[in-house]
Amino acid sequence: MSNLLNNKAIAFLKLIRIENLIMIALTQVLLRYFVLQKILNQHHIALELNNSLFSLVVLSTVLIAAAGYIINDYFDMKTDLINHPETVVVGKIIKRRLAIILHITFTFLGIIIGMYAALKTGYLRLAIFHIVAAALLWFYSTNFKKQLLVGNIVVSLLTAAVAFMPFVYEMGLLQKVHPGFALMHKEVVLSCFKITFIFSLFAFITSFAREMIKDMEDYKGDAATGGRTMPIVWGMHASKLNVFFLLVISIILLLFVIYNTFKFYRIIVNVNTIYIFVGLIIPLIILAFLTIVAKESRQFKYASLLLKLIMLTGLSYSFVFYFS
Numbered sequence: 001m002s003n004l005l006n007n008k009a010i011a012f013l014k015l016i017r018i019e020n021l022i023m024i025a026l027t028q029v030l031l032r033y034f035v036l037q038k039i040l041n042q043h044h045i046a047l048e049l050n051n052s053l054f055s056l057v058v059l060s061t062v063l064i065a066a067a068g069y070i071i072n073d074y075f076d077m078k079t080d081l082i083n084h085p086e087t088v089v090v091g092k093i094i095k096r097r098l099a100i101i102l103h104i105t106f107t108f109l110g111i112i113i114g115m116y117a118a119l120k121t122g123y124l125r126l127a128i129f130h131i132v133a134a135a136l137l138w139f140y141s142t143n144f145k146k147q148l149l150v151g152n153i154v155v156s157l158l159t160a161a162v163a164f165m166p167f168v169y170e171m172g173l174l175q176k177v178h179p180g181f182a183l184m185h186k187e188v189v190l191s192c193f194k195i196t197f198i199f200s201l202f203a204f205i206t207s208f209a210r211e212m213i214k215d216m217e218d219y220k221g222d223a224a225t226g227g228r229t230m231p232i233v234w235g236m237h238a239s240k241l242n243v244f245f246l247l248v249i250s251i252i253l254l255l256f257v258i259y260n261t262f263k264f265y266r267i268i269v270n271v272n273t274i275y276i277f278v279g280l281i282i283p284l285i286i287l288a289f290l291t292i293v294a295k296e297s298r299q300f301k302y303a304s305l306l307l308k309l310i311m312l313t314g315l316s317y318s319f320v321f322y323f324s
Contacts, residue, residue, distance in 0.1 A: 006093065008093060008094070011089045011093035011094055012089075012094065014087070014089055015070055015073060015089045015090065015094060015099070015102075016066040016069050016070060017065075017066075017069045020065070020069070021062050021065055021066055023311075023312060023315070024061060024062055024065050025058050025061075025062055026315060027162050027163055027203075027315055028054075028057070028058050028061065028162065028163075028165060028166050029058065030315060030316075030318040030319070031163055031167070031196065031199060031318060032047070032054060032170065034318040034319060034321065034322035035192075035195055035196065035199070035318050035321055035322070036166060036167060036170055036192055036196070038321065038322050039188065039191050039192050039195065040188065040192070043185065043187075043188045045174075045185070047170060048170065048173045048174045048177050049121065049169055049170050049173050053117055053120055053121070054166070054169070056113050056114075056116065056117040057114070057117045057165060057166075057169055059110075059113055060110045060111070060113040060114035060117060060130050061110075061114075061130075061133075061162060061165065062110075063106045063107075063109050063110035063113065064106070064107060064110035064114070064130060064133050064134050064137065065133075065137075065162075067103045067104075067105075067106035067107040067110060067134065067137065068133075068134075068137030068138075068140070068141070070099055070103040070106065071099075071100075071103045071138060071141045072137075072140070072141040072145070073088075073089060073090045073099065074090050074096060074099045074100065074103065074141070075141045075142055076141070077090050077091050077096075078221075078225050079218065079221040079222060079225045079227070080221065081221075082220055082221035082224055082225070083217070083218045083220060083221035083222075083297070107134050107138075110130060110134060111130050111131055111134055113130075114127050114129070114130030114131075115127040115130065115131075117169075118130075121173045121176065122172075122173070123172045123173075123176065126168065126169060126172060129161065129165060129168070133158055133161065136154050136157075136158060139154075140154050140155065145227075146222065146225075146226065146227040146229065147228055148228050148229065148233050148234075149230065151211070151229075152208055152215070152230075153208070155207060155211055156204045156205075156207040156208040156211065157204065159203045159204060159207040160200040160201070160203050160204040160207070161200075162203070163199045163200040163203050164196060164197075164200050166196075167193065167196040170192075171189060195321070198253070198257060199314075199315070201253065202250065202254075202314050203311065203314075205246050205250050205253070206246075206250060206307060206310065206311050206314070207311070208246055209243050209246040209247055209250070209307060210304055210308065210311070212230055212239055212242060212243045212246075213243055213291060213300055213303050213304045213307065214300075215229040215230055215239065216231045216236060216239055216240070216294070216300045217297050217300035217301050217304060218297075219231045219232065219236070219297070220297070230242065240291055240292055240294075243291050244288050244291065244292060247284050247287060247288045247291075248288070250284055251281055251284050251285070254276050254280050254281050254284075255281070257272075257276060258273050258276055258277070261273055261276075270324070271320055271324055272320055272321075272324055275317060275320050276317070279313045279317075280310060280313055280314055280317075283306065283309070283310050283313070284310060286306070287303060287306050287307055287310065290302065290303045290306065291303050
């Protein structure tokens with residue numbers, strides 16, 4: 001991996017976490033075209049936000065997220081040199097000054113594009129999503145990350161907000177173009193809100209758990225650089241119990257989805273329930289066990305990667321939802 005990072009193009013992709021950016025874009029695309037569109041089509045309502053404008057919303061989100069990853073690596077260089085010296089990019093492959101320039105450029109472009117998209121929908125106040133996200137990512141890197149729970153909550157809220165943005169933009173424009181839409185189509189709006197909320201809640205809880213696991217993975221470096229994360233303040237045992245608790249909540253949430261699917265279809269075994277049980281619940285149970293028994297940084301890294309895969313599997317449920 002360290003040899004690959006000597007290539008500046010690969011180092012740049014590592015810096016901006018290209019795999020995470022792809023997942024962010026996928027989240028918004030899948031929720032719009034496979035969740036919201038299906039619900040609206042069932043009630044003979046077309047998506048109002050045109051594809052070009054939606055693409056700008058996604059682009060803005062991705063640029064701001066990339067800027068957040070860059071500034072996080074910039075301020076976290078000392079910690080990363082202790083925890084993951086072989087994967088450090090800033091200060092080794094990419095100069096610190098260039099990292100700051102990239103952060104400012106991406107943040108500026110992300111906010112401007114987000115403001116333009118919000119303005120074109122007729123709801124400039126939607127730009128608050130983009131501005132607040134950029135500000136929170138800055139303060140996360142400079143202050144929140146090393147504080148007890150604050151950084152974890154901030155990242156988890158931003159992850160949930162990514163999933164909610166297609167709903168907010170679409171419903172806002174539908175209300176703008178068709179005054180009274182929310183009142184005339186309460187059932188449609190509620191259905192869209194409920195399914196989006198479930199995706200967002202799952203994203204929040206799993207992201208929160210993953211942040212805690214990453215804190216346990218990075219315990220050594222955080223402790224050496226004055227961090228006050230949960231493993232440092234409350235200890236590893238308490239951190240593991242909190243992760244276990246969050247995973248149990250995720251499982252309960254998924255069982256609730258299975259129950260509602262059964263109520264709708266009156267069939268307990270179908271594609272929806274099999275996908276949720278095999279693709280999500282069983283892996284979450286395995287993850288809970290792996291987290292409890294983990295002792296070394298490497299083991300927590302594997303747990304973190306498994307949870308990332310579970311999050312992707314949860315997002316992919318949108319395909320099942322659309323075709324069922």
